[in-house]
Amino acid sequence: MPSPPPRERGPSMIGDSLAQVGACGLFLLGILAAIPKSLRHIKETIRQIWFVGAMSLVIIMTCGLFVGMVLGLQLYYVLSIFGGTAALGTVVSLALYRELGPVVTALLFAGRAGTSITAEIGLMRATDQLAAMEMMAVDPMAYVAAPRFLAGIVAMPLLACVFNALGIFGAHLVGVTWLGLDNGTFWSNMTSSVDVWKDVVNGVWKSCAFGAVVALIAVFQGYTTPPTSEGVAYATTRTVVFSSIVVLALDFVMTAFLM
């Protein structure tokens, strides 16, 4: 029996990837067009903010605390070599506000909320729930896709702020409570060095952008997944992989522009 022809890779893979990016772009336009209609389902948007935001708090708070503690420990050691431990609060807070807060929160958000969004929408497609909405003259882009997209944009900066707060608390716990750094020095150096607009607000912008990107990828993957259990499994994996890559790449681009 003749063996099946070898699967084309190289050019077809690049072509498929470009087609996916194009389809995702068109999908984004569809969501943006559906946002005015989705405001009629404001309760659904609020429910999604609770689902992707409040339900992610435990993992965000836990990780924020430990990231802050590790940062505090590592930086205290490095700074002590140069006799600069007084700058611990400044360095930790700048690292968190500008980079680690938005980026790590986005990666955690992709793993916690992005996957559940993809799986939920994928299963809705597999069980004809999206088709049923279409048949009831309810636009799934307005009722399903747009509220989850908006929820990502709203929830991400709030989660990043919680992450930053817990991170600073963790660094304080290690630097001040454990290693004996002066409490006043820790806080006063931090407040005098951190600029609200350049550091905090830029981090919030980044979080909004990451939230939009992760939510877009999660919703797109769920919406376009083949209606099979294998299809849903692949789609959730792709959500994490694509979100992580895009968040890190976008972080570089945004940092270059916001510096």
Next chain:
Amino acid sequence: MSQTRQAVAGSALVEVRGLSTTLNGKIIFDGIDLDIPRGKISAIMGPSGTGKTTLLRHITGQLMPDKGEIRVDGRNVPKLSRNELFDLREKIGFLFQNSALLTDFSVFENVAFPLRQHLKLPEELVRNIVLTKLQAVGLRGAAELMPSELSGGMARRVALARAIVRDPMLILYDEPFVGLDPIALNQVLRLIRVLNDTLGITSILVAHEFSAIRRVADNVHLIAAGKIAAHGSPEELANDDSPWTKQFFGGESDGPVPFHYPAREYAVDLGFPAAAT
């Protein structure tokens, strides 16, 4: 029956003309013509893969044909804009094979969903309408249950209550009898007949079970090989002796619908070189 419906009773609610569709290189419909009369229960039957569900998807504008006209209540579905299509769908109920209930909502909220999305009704009125429809399908007592707590037959009846909650002019049933035990089957059959007659609606059923179809349908269209192979009342088709109807209604394993999927010569596939020459 409303005055408007009475005025046009007897004419076709759904008219299909010259419908041609090709999916994944396979010809599904090859220029078929079909009329679904108002106020009647019409069944679409045919071997698996002949496009019965595809026809329903054409009628509701979920899938566009390559060629042809599909008129529902005088409106040519393939030419409608998205907003016009949604307007039309507000007058159509669709019962999915797997019920397609919204799994996050209770039975009550599932049935109330179309009302809440399209009409700004007082909560008390919504409650009364939903309970009336649930009473019609015998599930008023299950209003607070979640879809995961329902049996297949119950889920089908909830989906039916949702499909009729806005008093549609047309209901499409996609394989409504699959997986039902005899009790649930009888309940669904009775509901289809009673709802059709009491609400004055038009029903299209896609199903394989001829014994069930004989009990409920007013007329049957048999689709095979991209064409309408036969149509008439269930009794007429049961007594028809064309090869298609004989094989389909007689349940013969071979005939115009071959048992084997198209393939190369068996001997060639088994690697006997002499057979290839």
